[in-house]
Every structure is written in C-alpha cells, then in structure tokens.
Amino acid sequence: MNLYNEEHQLFRQSVKDFLKKEAMPYIDDWEKAGEIPRTIWKKFGDMGFLGVNIPEKYGGSGLDFGYQSILVEETSKCYSGGFSAAIIGHISLAMVYLERFGSEYIKERYLPKSCSGEWFGCLGVTEPFAGSDVAGIKTTAVADGDDYILNGSKTFITNGVLSDFLIIAAKTNPEMKSAGISLFVLDRSMPGISAHKLDKLGWHASDTAEISIQDVRVPAKNIIGEAGMGFYYIMQNFALERLILAIGAITACETAIAYTLKYMSERKAFGRPINKFQVLRHRMAQLASETTMLKSFNSTISVAFNQSKNVVKECAMAKLLCTELSDKVMTECLQCFGGYGYMEDYRMARMFRDSRLGTIGGGTSEIMRELISKMVIDDVSY
Ligand SMILES: Cc1cc2nc3c(=O)[nH]c(=O)nc-3n(C[C@H](O)[C@H](O)[C@H](O)COP(=O)(O)OP(=O)(O)OC[C@H]3O[C@@H](n4cnc5c(N)ncnc54)[C@H](O)[C@@H]3O)c2cc1C
Structure with missing residues (x-):
C-alpha cells in the first residue's frame, strides 16, 4: 500500500510551486537573518498547508498523514534545515498537542489562528x-x-x-x-x-x-x-516526531546526492569529469543504495502510522538510521566537492551543518539505541 495517491501528488505539486515562488528565492536571506519572516506564516496559512491534519471545524482540512509527510519532504528540499524546522515544528510539535489532547476551549482558541498562520507555536x-x-x-x-x-x-x-x-x-x-x-x-x-x-x-x-x-x-x-499526563503525551507524540525527522533526513540525503551528482558531472580533474572516477562512482552508488533502502522503510512505517498502528519501535529505528545516514551522506558528498564543499557559495556546507542536528534532536542516537534495546531485548512495549 502506498501513502500517496493522485490527490496527494496534486497537493505535492502545489507545495512545490508555492515553495519555488515564496521560499526558495529568500532562503539565503533568512539564513543570514537567523529567522523566517512573519509574512511567510500567513502565506502558508492561506494555502491551507498549516492545518492539513487539523479537523475542518478548527480551520484545518482534516487530511491524513500523507499530507504532513509531503510538507516535510518538500520543505526539506529547500536547502535550509532551519526553514523546514520552523514550519514543521509548528505543525508537528506545537499544534499536534493542542489538537490531540487539548480541551474544546484550547482547540477553539488556538487552532484556527494556528491554521491561518496568524499565530505559530513552539x-x-x-x-x-x-x-x-x-x-x-x-x-x-x-x-x-x-x-x-x-x-x-x-x-x-x-x-x-x-x-x-x-x-x-x-x-x-x-x-x-x-x-x-x-x-x-x-x-x-x-x-x-x-x-x-x-x-x-x-x-x-x-x-x-x-x-x-x-x-x-x-x-x-x-x-x-x-x-500529570504530560510525560505520557510527550512520549505518545515522539513516534510522530521521530518519523518526521527520519523522513526529513532521507529527503535531505536525496537532495544532497542529486546536488552532488550534478556537480560531479560538471567538475573536471585530470581531463575528465570527476563522475568518471570509480572511487567516487562507488561512493555515490553506496549512498544512493542506503538512502533508497531507508526511504522504503520510512514509507512502510508511514503507511502503518497512518493506519494508527503502533510503530514506536520502528519510528525509533528509522530516526536512528536515517539521521546517522544523513551525516554520512553529507560528509561524503561534501568530499566530492573538494574545497568548494567547504565554501558557503555552495549549498553543501549548509546541508552538512544542518544534518548534524538529526542525531541529537527528538532524542539522541544513544537514547534511540537504549529505547530499541529495551523493546527488542527486554520485550518492553510502549
Ligand atoms: C537546534 C535544536 C533544536 C531543538 N528544538 C527543541 C524543541 O523545539 N523543543 C525541545 O523541547 N527541545 C528541543 N531541542 C532539544 C533536544 O531535544 C535535546 O538537545 C536532546 O534531547 C538532547 O538533550 P541534551 O541536549 O540535554 O543532551 P544530554 O541529555 O545532556 O545528553 C548529552 C549526551 O549524553 C548522552 N546520554 C544522555 N543520557 C544517556 C543515556 N541514558 N545513555 C547513553 N547516553 C546518554 C546523549 O546521547 C548525549 O550524547 C533542540 C535541540 C537543538 C540542538
């Protein structure tokens, strides 16, 4: 079963078009400013992107997880982990608690403005x-x-x-x-x-x-x-947070690989394009293979998550492996750029920096291994 149908793909195209026009031209300025402007929230809200998973009665569209996943993927292609984090943080870290666990008073007060982009949260x-x-x-x-x-x-x-x-x-x-x-x-x-x-x-x-x-x-x-239930709510939402971090990490891997392959086809050394050197070809083949495998794992558990199945263990596994792969992909892709990989003129340097957060935020790799050990060795279930 696929997470995405034809309607999802139409939605994806509208997100892509929107980001191309409203985000991509300004990303470098936002990176320098250290924040995204307030105006972009309203634009996201006007497109209906912020409330994809929120019921219609609170200003959202009440759609399934596939739509949220598309937002994660498309914002992760913008060469700015910070931009994606700001938007997805509001949707998947802040709004989600209000919607899942909040009282009627809380939902009515906070959700409509959160969907419209008038307000955003942390x-x-x-x-x-x-x-x-x-x-x-x-x-x-x-x-x-x-x-x-x-x-x-x-x-x-x-x-x-x-x-x-x-x-x-x-x-x-x-x-x-x-x-x-x-x-x-x-x-x-x-x-x-x-x-x-x-x-x-x-x-x-x-x-x-x-x-x-x-x-x-x-x-x-x-x-x-x-x-007294806060800890339980936080633990419940960790599955979503970790799945999202895994999906974002794999999209970043794909983006970096495509960016690197393009560079390799243009850059020459010893009279030939560097994509003709076997050592580099094999490196890229390895990275593409690992990325494809983990993307497939993410798709499988996304479908299960969408069906409200318990995927706590799988989300921790995905988060662990995808974020660690992302660090490897960024390091090895950067290497293919030689000195240019170290320069801010190319997007590789930023992708390398941004990736480093993956194994820390939303529970570190060590905590993921600890959690997975408890589930696979001690038969603990969450
Ligand atoms: C850019 C950024 C954005 C963030 N956004 C948010 C946010 O929006 N909201 C939020 O609440 N938090 C946020 N965080 C916090 C993030 O979730 C924490 O940094 C993370 O959970 C680790 O906690 P810590 O930094 O205190 O590290 P510590 O808990 O102090 O860990 C230090 C080291 O010890 C290891 N360690 C700790 N305990 C164990 C153990 N039992 N076994 C083995 N090793 C262990 C860790 O893996 C790590 O390597 C963000 C962090 C960053 C850097």
Whole structure:
C-alpha cells in the first residue's frame, strides 16, 4: 500500500510551486537573518498547508498523514534545515498537542489562528539540566486559585523567541518524576516570559531559544489534557516526531546526492569529469543504495502510522538510521566537492551543518539505541 495517491501528488505539486515562488528565492536571506519572516506564516496559512491534519471545524482540512509527510519532504528540499524546522515544528510539535489532547476551549482558541498562520507555536520540554532525561525537568507549576504559577527555564526551543504561544512541560507534582509532569499552553503576552536567541552550528533560519519563565500566571484551563499526563503525551507524540525527522533526513540525503551528482558531472580533474572516477562512482552508488533502502522503510512505517498502528519501535529505528545516514551522506558528498564543499557559495556546507542536528534532536542516537534495546531485548512495549 502506498501513502500517496493522485490527490496527494496534486497537493505535492502545489507545495512545490508555492515553495519555488515564496521560499526558495529568500532562503539565503533568512539564513543570514537567523529567522523566517512573519509574512511567510500567513502565506502558508492561506494555502491551507498549516492545518492539513487539523479537523475542518478548527480551520484545518482534516487530511491524513500523507499530507504532513509531503510538507516535510518538500520543505526539506529547500536547502535550509532551519526553514523546514520552523514550519514543521509548528505543525508537528506545537499544534499536534493542542489538537490531540487539548480541551474544546484550547482547540477553539488556538487552532484556527494556528491554521491561518496568524499565530505559530513552539514546544518547550528541554531544560538546561534535563534533555534526554525528560522526567528530570525542574520547571514547576504550583496551583493558586483558578491559576497555576509557573517557574523555570527551557532551552534549545525551536521557534522559542518569535512564536505566539508556547507549549510548556512543567511539574505540577515536583515530588514525582514522569507522573508529575503536565503540559500547559502559554500566550507569549503573559507577564514573566522572556527569551533570547541562541547562536548555533546550523539550522540558521530557525530561531532557537533559551526561555525564562518567572512567576507566570497561567489559567488552569490552559492545561493540555489532564494534569500529570504530560510525560505520557510527550512520549505518545515522539513516534510522530521521530518519523518526521527520519523522513526529513532521507529527503535531505536525496537532495544532497542529486546536488552532488550534478556537480560531479560538471567538475573536471585530470581531463575528465570527476563522475568518471570509480572511487567516487562507488561512493555515490553506496549512498544512493542506503538512502533508497531507508526511504522504503520510512514509507512502510508511514503507511502503518497512518493506519494508527503502533510503530514506536520502528519510528525509533528509522530516526536512528536515517539521521546517522544523513551525516554520512553529507560528509561524503561534501568530499566530492573538494574545497568548494567547504565554501558557503555552495549549498553543501549548509546541508552538512544542518544534518548534524538529526542525531541529537527528538532524542539522541544513544537514547534511540537504549529505547530499541529495551523493546527488542527486554520485550518492553510502549
Ligand atoms: C537546534 C535544536 C533544536 C531543538 N528544538 C527543541 C524543541 O523545539 N523543543 C525541545 O523541547 N527541545 C528541543 N531541542 C532539544 C533536544 O531535544 C535535546 O538537545 C536532546 O534531547 C538532547 O538533550 P541534551 O541536549 O540535554 O543532551 P544530554 O541529555 O545532556 O545528553 C548529552 C549526551 O549524553 C548522552 N546520554 C544522555 N543520557 C544517556 C543515556 N541514558 N545513555 C547513553 N547516553 C546518554 C546523549 O546521547 C548525549 O550524547 C533542540 C535541540 C537543538 C540542538
């Protein structure tokens, strides 16, 4: 069974046309600016791209996972991991929690504006002293009448400076580990929230923030789902997040391979195009083979995910292998460019930098191996 039918392919074409006109000409400027402009959100919203998976009653189109996957693939072809991360972060990290677990009040307040591109969001789980160990977060939410008072800090948060709302994981019961965590949606305008942009190796077009939360008064109705269930919700969404990272990584591999093959056909050394040197041909053949194999694995689990099957293990496996392959592809493709691979004039340097995040974000490779070990060796199921 295929994830994509004819309608998906029409949608893909409209995304491609849109990105060619509205994103590709400006990507280099956004990379330099360290953010994407607010106007692009509205354009995405007007095209109906932001709400593909959101029910129509909240301003979306209620479509299947294939549409989200197409958005991941097409934005990943734009030679800017940061641009893709900003857009997909809003759709698959922020909006998804509101839609899956939010109350009617939350859905009505946040989703229509999120679909139209008037607002965009971020997900704040990671803290300066708790990344892989999500249950170890220290941000607290203490009940005070009809409100909660939140205190703590978050770091490495995608869209963390510019977003209009923030989904924040905080402990409503600090005595407990995972069972003490709840998710809240905060408006940027709530007093006590401040954020600053972090300087980073890649993903330059995405704003990544350290966020301080000081005595922020949040109405109890802004709890997403049930108090104490935050950890469970985060774990539930990890399958989607990891699948998306795997799909993005494989698309980046394909993009880099095509870009490199073109260069190899044009660049000459010792009087012939470098694509005639067997050592380079074999390298590219190897990379293309591994990429094709993993793309096929991603397609299989995407179909299963779309059918609401449990693919927690497979998503962790895909995330692990695809992001590690991406690092290898970028390193070896860059090598084929010689010195030009190291120059900013070519897109290889940026693709190389951007790829490096894959094995870290959404759970590191070490955590993926740990998780997979538990599932394949100890028979644990999630
Ligand atoms: C650009 C960027 C964007 C991000 N966006 C977001 C976002 O939007 N929202 C969000 O909440 N977070 C975000 N993150 C955070 C990301 O998810 C974390 O960086 C990641 O989970 C790792 O946590 P850490 O950085 O604290 O590393 P640590 O947890 O401190 O890990 C350090 C090293 O120790 C290893 N390690 C840790 N525990 C174990 C173990 N049990 N066994 C073996 N090895 C272990 C890790 O694999 C790693 O190699 C982002 C990060 C970056 C860099």
